[in-house]
Amino acid sequence: MTLFVVAGLGLGVLFGFLGVFSLPEGCVDVALLVLVFGVGMELGRDRGSFLEVQTLGLRVLLLPLGAMAGSLVGALVLAFSTRFTVGESLAVASGFGWYSLSGVLLARLGNPSLGLLAFLSNVFREILALVNLEWVYQVFGGWAAVALGGATSMDTTLGVLSRVSKGKLVPLGVVSGVLHSLCVAPCIVFFSRFL
Amino acid sequence: MTWAILLVLVAGFLVGRMLGQRGEKMGKILTVVGLFVLLFAMGMRLGGDRSIRTQLVSFGVAAFWFALASGIGAVAFAVLFERIARGRRSR
Numbered sequence: 001m002t003l004f005v006v007a008g009l010g011l012g013v014l015f016g017f018l019g020v021f022s023l024p025e026g027c028v029d030v031a032l033l034v035l036v037f038g039v040g041m042e043l044g045r046d047r048g049s050f051l052e053v054q055t056l057g058l059r060v061l062l063l064p065l066g067a068m069a070g071s072l073v074g075a076l077v078l079a080f081s082t083r084f085t086v087g088e089s090l091a092v093a094s095g096f097g098w099y100s101l102s103g104v105l106l107a108r109l110g111n112p113s114l115g116l117l118a119f120l121s122n123v124f125r126e127i128l129a130l131v132n133l134e135w136v137y138q139v140f141g142g143w144a145a146v147a148l149g150g151a152t153s154m155d156t157t158l159g160v161l162s163r164v165s166k167g168k169l170v171p172l173g174v175v176s177g178v179l180h181s182l183c184v185a186p187c188i189v190f191f192s193r194f195l
Numbered sequence: 196m197t198w199a200i201l202l203v204l205v206a207g208f209l210v211g212r213m214l215g216q217r218g219e220k221m222g223k224i225l226t227v228v229g230l231f232v233l234l235f236a237m238g239m240r241l242g243g244d245r246s247i248r249t250q251l252v253s254f255g256v257a258a259f260w261f262a263l264a265s266g267i268g269a270v271a272f273a274v275l276f277e278r279i280a281r282g283r284r285s286r
Contacts, residue, residue, distance in 0.1 A: 008238065010238065013239070014238075015242065016239035023236050028233065033200070035233060037203050037204070037207035037222075037225060038224070038229055039207065040222070041219065043204075044208045044209065044211020044212035045222075062279065067272060069272050071268050071269045073268045073272065074266070074268025075264055077268075082257060093261060096265075120255065120258035121262045121265075124261075124262035125266055126237075129266065130234070143273040148266055150265075155200060156237070163226070163227075174204065178201070
């Protein structure tokens with residue numbers, strides 16, 4: 001799976017750099033919806049995928065809450081060894097992988113250079129998740145794999161999560177991705193304004 | 196987009212249940228095709244955007260460290276919280 005991810009991304013970077021052709025407008029949205037529809041179809045056959053969410057009940061929320069807390073703690077540790085303030089570091093990490101929103105939001109809040117950093121950092125977070133998801137799942141388990149994807153666990157990384165776990169992690173990925181996505185904007189505004 | 200994703204996921208789930216095993220096979224094909232196009236498009240955007248390449252020079256290293264630190268933090272806390280959740284469940 002990792003090879004598949006690297007090949008897809010690598011070919012894209014190569015063709016993008018060469019500028020041989022461009023993809024039609026809306027292609028990404030269509031591909032995302034096709035991917036999600038396909039994941040849904042696979043889930044339709046496998047009722048066992050929902051067992052974990054059913055058994056855990058509300059405790060399932062510990063996954064996204066823990067993942068978000070961990071992302072912020074990671075950035076907090078980094079804040080002490082970089083030139084960025086605690087508030088700036090936490091705001092950048094609050095993108096949780098959602099690079100388009102975090103970059104634009106921070107730029108609009110009056111800090112364009114921090115917006116650029118957030119954009120790039122969250123692009124890297126998504127790529128890191130896509131490339132490392134398989135071994136993280138094998139070594140640390142399902143929750144760790146979902147957590148690594150952050151907000152992208154309900155879209156871009158959902159396909160990889162589904163493949164490596166044979167569908168088991170899809171409901172967890174959706175729950176985690178939705179909660180992450182809901183928290184991105186409030187966290188960015190809070191950390192960039194009040195810290 | 197979040198709602199569209201959830202709606203399409205539910206639609207796929209219902210279609211998959213109706214089609215049975217055939218649906219599962221179709222779902223696998225759609226997942227692989229969709230994922231590849233998505234990865235390819237993301238790569239094309241990164242490789243084709245000159246401003247992103249410029250940003251990489253000035254912010255690339257710091258951005259990478261932020262991504263790595265937040266990713267490691269998320270994984271570590273998820274492992275910890277999973278133990279808490281499962282520990283409570285087994286009592």
